Amino acid sequence: xxxxxAALETVFAALSAxxxxxxxxxxxxxxxxxxxxxxxxxxxxxNVEIALLNLANAGVLEAPALRCLPLAELEALxxxxxxxxxxxxxxxxxxxxxxxxxxxxxxxxLDDAGLRASLLDINGVGPETxxxxxxxxxxxxxxxVDAYARRIFARLGLIRGDESYEALRSALLQAGDGDxxxxxxxxxxxxxxxxxxxxxxxxxxxxxxAAACPQGSAVERAGH
DNA sequence: TACCAGGAGAAAA
DNA sequence: TTTTCTCATGGT
Numbered sequence: 470x471x472x473x474x475a476a477l478e479t480v481f482a483a484l485s486a487x488x489x490x491x492x493x494x495x496x497x498x499x500x501x502x503x504x505x506x507x508x509x510x511x512x513x514x515x516n517v518e519i520a521l522l523n524l525a526n527a528g529v530l531e532a533p534a535l536r537c538l539p540l541a542e543l544e545a546l547x548x549x550x551x552x553x554x555x556x557x558x559x560x561x562x563x564x565x566x567x568x569x570x571x572x573x574x575x576x577x578x579l580d581d582a583g584l585r586a587s588l589l590d591i592n593g594v595g596p597e598t599x600x601x602x603x604x605x606x607x608x609x610x611x612x613x614v615d616a617y618a619r620r621i622f623a624r625l626g627l628i629r630g631d632e633s634y635e636a637l638r639s640a641l642l643q644a645g646d647g648d649x650x651x652x653x654x655x656x657x658x659x660x661x662x663x664x665x666x667x668x669x670x671x672x673x674x675x676x677x678x679a680a681a682c683p684q685g686s687a688v689e690r691a692g693h
Numbered sequence: 694t695a696c697c698a699g700g701a702g703a704a705a706a
Numbered sequence: 707t708t709t710t711c712t713c714a715t716g717g718t
Contacts, residue, residue: 513715513717596701
């Protein structure tokens with residue numbers, strides 16, 4: 470599939486004007502990015518924040534400390550983020566992976582494709598989690614195709630919405646010529662927009678993309 | 694009260 | 707190979 474670069478640019482410009490600079494990802498360290506990426510799987514970010522605060526207060530928001538923590542204690546700390554048994558095990562495997570690769574700096578020695586493949590090899594790290602980690606922790610160029618991106622681009626009529634993850638990622642990468650910082654900003658703007666306006670039940674009256682969106686005009690025509 | 698939230702992997706068909 | 711099921715808490 471193909472996407473028109475101009476369409477992506479229009480969306481970026483409108484969202485950028487509406488929401489301003491996002492400065493993502495909300496984390497202080499690359500490791501915190503990685504932990505947040507796992508914890509936010511199918512989970513609202515506010516619940517992730519509670520779990521992250523628990524980890525920080527326990528002094529285990531760094532890989533070596535978290536790796537040594539008994540699993541039951543880790544489960545208790547990440548419980549507010551939901552799916553806590555799975556996520557504790559996934560965080561543990563992520564720490565094991567870091568240790569195997571000589572820490573963050575060691576892993577950063579891998580090239581883009583090698584790093585992505587290696588991350589995807591971790592049980593519990595799928596394509597979206599891997600891309601979030603690649604983009605925001607390792608600053609590699611990729612596109613995070615999350616539920617928000619899928620929903621917004623589908624409502625705009627730019628995609629069908631049921632395409633495979635890889636098909637969308639490659640189309641979005643090809644259409645966007647931005648550098649890593651811009652890719653990160655793009656995804657952050659999509660998240661902001663999905664939370665404010667393009668929610669599950671869209672609030673089209675306050676939508677910065679309404680002019681370009683079939684959904685928005687449909688709502689307008691219906692008199693909402 | 695029911696629904697929803699930035700997935701991923703295993704099991705079943 | 708594709709679809710369905712499971713994992714779970716907390717806010718609206």
